[in-house]
Amino acid sequence: MTIFAKKLSVHLTDQKTDHNFTKIVFKPLQTNLFNIVLLSFFLSLGCNQLYSQDISKKRNAIPSKKQAETTVAANANLNQTKLDLKKETDTVKKIDSIKPKKAFLDGKVKYKADKYAKIDQKKKLITLYDKAELYYQDVELTAGIIVMDYEKNEVYAGRIKDSTGKYTQYPHFKQGTNEVEPDSIRFNFKSKKALIWNSRSEQGEFRIKAAITKKENDSVYFLKGARFTTSTNIEKPEYYFQTSKVKFIPGKKVITGLTNLVIADVPTPLALPFAYFPLSKETNISGIILPSYNDSNTRGFSLQNGGYYFALSDNYDLTFLGDYYTNGSYGLRFESSYAKRYAYRGNINFRYENLITSERGYPDYAKQKIYNIQWSHSRDSKASPNSSFSASVNLGSSKYFQQSINQANIGSNLNNTLSSSVSYSKTFNSVPQVRMSLSATHSQNTQTQVINMTLPTLQLSVDRIYPFVGKDGVKKGFFKNINLQYNLNGRNSYTTTDTLFFKPEMFKDAQIGMQHSIPLSTNFKLFKYFSASTSVNYEEVWYAKTISRKYDTDLSEVVDKTVNGFDAYRTYSFSSSLGTTIYGxxxxxxxxxxxxxxxxxxxxVSYSYTPSFEKYYDTYASDATGTITKQYTRFEGGIYGSPGLSNSNIVGFDLSNTFxxxxxxxxxxxxxxxxxxxxxxxxxxxxxxxxxxxxxxxxxxxxxxxxxxxxxxxxxxxxxxxxxxxxxxxxxxxxxxxxxxxxxxxxxxxxxxxxxxxxxxxSREKDKKDKNTQGERNGGREDDLFGKNTVVNNSSKSQFDGSEDEGTDKISKFFKSKLPWDMTFAYSLTYGNTNREKEITGNSIMISANADLTPKWKMGVSTGYDFVQNGVTYTQLRFERDLLSWRMDFNWTPFGTNANWGFFIGIKSGVLSDIKWDKRSTTY
Structure with a gap:
């Protein structure tokens, strides 16, 4: 048997990529020619059944081997090259105990490069240079140079130098949702491990740079010599956290060793032995809210607004906050927001404070408890077109906003009224249509501490009925326009004070009543140019209790006695009006x-007539002799009034003009x-x-x-x-x-x-302001004439709207730019002459102005002057500085009963919002 050794070498590195050459060279073993011929003859005669491989007994010609195919496709401009590597196959079907070798790669490789793309089949390397791109499995890689070893399933990418010797075309590595921009990277497709030098990546609001990064798998990274920041400039950040060791789990958390805060490349003494930073794409994450430190001359040292945020679901959350002072004062707050798309949205806040002034035994010692409840709810009309539910609640202690240790809300402080309303309404699609509503209202005077409350109020109305309209439905003329309605109003009313609110004494003086009214009206044209209307109204009022008045000889005075039981009175009235429009x-x-x-x-011109209802009046003796008598009605003091004693016959005149x-x-x-x-x-x-x-x-x-x-x-x-x-x-x-x-x-x-x-x-169009501010919820103004609300440990809303671009371009053009500003001016003048006093009872001016001193500095002022009292009204100065990743503001009320100041500096990012310094003085 003649044995041949086959060697296949593919030489492509010296050829252009658009021409493929394959050289196959067979080299025989070095033996004697005679011995070869002899051995061949001997084997042919005596060893007909001896083969190097087992084959089937069928005598068929064995076809020649075909060369294994390696396909490399490239265009003439080297803009796109595709490599399909297939494992070698033999046209001869073999039954062999040796398993075929596994393919080098598990998928297709797509790549391109501007200068060249070299393939070394011997070393199993693909080399791409200049604007190189490689796509394999879920990996996307761009760099100046990329070298892929498809036998080891590894890829290396790095930067290159331009003609000036400067490094350019830094690698950009993307796998799934994770992206890294290093100086160079080495990645294994099989193990998913990587070694990265000077990596730069973004995770949420964090920008991370590390000297060496080791990627264990898709979910764990180890970083050495790392720094992370929220600054947009990762190369020259205004601040960063420096640490030597980091365990980084993308999208979940960052765990570091010894961490030091560096500001402007200067290490600060602020350091932590370890640090934990949560990372998540979710907007709602539960977590601890760190308190802020403060001090007070009357309450001692304090920790304020510390607590916990509960991300209960995508539809609602809960924030729990608390304050504690060393003299025993404390405060608790629960805040929750909720929303469901196309259904409803709202928020509820509850605040409670136990205030202790000074210390027990001192003459200025005082103790009091104050609270405030706010609830806002609105329902989307798409949820139920025939019904609605809304709430706007603001009730609590009358002096809460004046005495709260947590916030200085001047707009709420100056307001004298707290009001609330919760209502539900429903429309019944009957014929005629019926509308019903239930509501509870509350009105509270913060000066007198008197509270008026209705719980509940029922309103029911039946749509207009036109009994004389024909089948054509045309309502024209006096007769066909005659219509009638039915209205019902029921109310349960309470009048109490702060100290008796929701105590048994509050419910003793409840007033319950119900009013029915049936108006019958019509309208028509008179003499072509006049519009006339006339109506007759019938009214019936029900009360659950009335009064009985008499002279008490023991007390020597007239007293009223409450008579419990159902009672009612009925009245009627007539009215008409005539009007026209004159153009000149x-x-x-x-x-x-x-x-x-x-x-x-x-x-x-209008006319109204109401007759006298003397039948509902009685007489009582106004002195002990009984000779002097006066009239009264047992319905006095009712929530719907009482019937009139004298008839009313009034003609009214009204003239409105526009120019x-x-x-x-x-x-x-x-x-x-x-x-x-x-x-x-x-x-x-x-x-x-x-x-x-x-x-x-x-x-x-x-x-x-x-x-x-x-x-x-x-x-x-x-x-x-x-x-x-x-x-x-x-x-x-x-x-x-x-x-x-x-x-x-x-x-x-x-x-x-x-x-x-x-x-x-x-100087420019102002955006609509948030109308859900604390001051406006309390009935105050939506502008800042009364200053901006200040909450302890709350940076509040920045005056910067985020449109200010970071960088030096805007700073360099400062003296050529137009700086935005705005001003609000209000003037009020009141004159009184009821008793010939002829005096100005009110004369005041208020001004609020905001301006950009520089592109990074904002200033605001709210002030005014009272010309009657000859004094400056509430004044507030506001300064704010945009420090790129940080923000600083200072608010100062220099004088008055609400004099205070506040200073804040902290990181803008919500992830690091607890890194701040917030110092607020208490109201003097």
Whole structure:
């Protein structure tokens, strides 16, 4: 048998990639030629059944071997090359105990490079150079140079130097969702392990750079000489955390050894023996909220706003916060937000504080408990078109916002009223349609501490019924427009104080009543240009208790006794009105700047009549003799009032006016004139009592004049009102039945007047502000005339809106740029002359301004002046500095009962929001 040794070598490294050559060379063993011939003859005769391999007995010609195929496809420009490596196959089917060798790679490799792509079949290497790209399995790799060993299933990628000797084309390694940008990388496709030099990666808000990174698998990395930061500039961050050892689990956590905070490349003494940073793509993660340190002259040292955040689900969460002072004071807060798409959303806050001032035994020692509950809920109309539920609750201790140790909310502090409303309504699609609503309301005066509450209020109404409308459904004319309704209003009302709120005493004086009304009305045209309406209203009121009044001889005074039991009274009334609209235009010529003025008047006259209901009145003796008697009704003090004793026969007058001008536009290219509103409204109203008679009867009511307009391109709102009394007053200040002009005075006596101006200007369009602020929920203003809310250990909302780009370009153009600013101005003037005092009872101005001193500095001020009290009103100064990854602000109220200051500096990122310093003074 002749034995041959076969050697296959493929030489491609010296050839162009668009030409393939394969050289096959057979080299025989070095033996004697005679011996070879002899041995061949001998084997042919005597060993016909001896073969080097077992084959089938079938005598078929054995086809020649085909060369194993290696396909390399490349285009002429070297922009795309694909390699398909297949394992060698033999056309001869063998039954062999030796298993075939496994393929080198488990999938297709796609790659390309700008300069060259070399394939070394001998060393099993693919070398890509200049803008190299390689795609294999779930790995995407770009770099200056890439070398792939497809026998070891390893790839190496690195940077290259450009013509100036500078390193460029750093590797970019992406596997799944993890991305790394190192100086160089070595990766094994089988074990998934990698060795990375000077890696740069992003995980959530973190940017991480490490000298050496070892990738154990897809979920564990070990870093050496690492630093991590939230700065956008990973190469030159303004701050970073330096650590020697890090265990990094992408998307989950970072665990470090000794960690040191470095600011501006200067190590600080702030260090931790170890650190743990959670990483997650989830927006809601439960975790500890670190408290802030503070101190107070009256309560000692404190830890404030420490607690825990519970991410209960995607639809709701819970935050628990607490404060503790060394003198025993403490505070607790529960805050929860919830939402369900296309259904509802809301939030609920509960605050409780146990305040101790000074120490027991000192004269200024005091102890009190205050609380506040806020709940806001709204329902999406798409959830249920026929029903709705909403809540806006703000109740608690009247002095909470004045005395809270946790926040200085000036807008809430200056507000005198807390109010709440919870309501549910439903529409029944019957014929006629029925609407029903249940609500609970609350109103609380923080000065008098009086609380008025309804729990609940029931309202029911039946849609209008037109009994005389024909089959065509046309409602035209007096008769066909006749309609009637039914309205029901039931109320359970309480009046109490702060100290008795929800105590048994509160429910003793509850007032329960129900009001039924059936209005019958119609409207029609009269003489073509007049609109007329008339209505008759029937009303019935039910009460659960009434009063009985008599003179008590033992107490020597008149006393009222509560009579429990059902009672009712019934009344009716009549009213009608007649009105029209009059248009008037004054033309001045098209060549004039003001071409015309349009005046629209809407005069109306109304009449109402309510008879006397004496049958519901009784008499009582007002003295011990019983000779002096007075009338009263047992329904006095009811929540729906009481029936009238005297009939009412009143004619009312009302005139509303609007003035609009056509002004020639400054833009000469425009043909049409511009419309300008001169007066949005100018209203005059009064009434006359036809039944008034006698010396002391004042038939004519005072005239009420009110109006408003907008100036300076609708940026200034002007509103004014005044009351003009036609009657004179005597020396004691009582109105008498003598016209003021007949008493030596003017036609009308101005008894009161007020005017308000509101003006807002800005260098740019201001975004809509958050209308769910604490101050506005308490009924305050949405602007910052009363300053911004300050909460301890809460950086609040930054004045920077995030549109400020980081970098030096904006700084270098500072003196050429237009710095944004805005200003809000409010002025109020009140005049009083009820008793000829002729004095200004209120005269104050308030200003709030915000401006960018530099692209990274913002300043704001809120202040004002009271010209009656001759003093400066509430004043607040605000400064804020954008420190790129950090933020600093300072708020200062220099004087007044709410004088305080606050300083904050901390990292912007929510992940590291606990790294801060927040110092707030308590209200003096």
């Amino acid at each position: 235009t004054f033309n001045f010529g098209k060549d004039k700047k003001i071409q015309s003025i349009r005046h629209v008047m809407r005069p109306s 609009e001008a056509k002004v020639r536009d400054r833009d000469s290219t425009k043909v049409e004139p511009k419309k300008v509103m001169l007066l949005n409204n100018l209203n005059v109203s009064t009434s006359y009592n036809l039944n008034a008679d006698g010396v002391n009867s004042l038939a004519l009511a005072p005239f009420r004049v009110s109006g408003g307009t907008q100036l300076f391109q609708n940026k200034m709102n002007v509103n004014f009102a005044t009351t003009l009394d036609p009657y004179a007053i005597n020396n004691s200040g009582t109105r008498i039945n003598t016209f003021n002009i007949n008493n030596g005075g003017s036609l009308f006596r101005m008894t009161s007047a007020n005017m308000t101006l509101n003006y807002s200007i800005s």
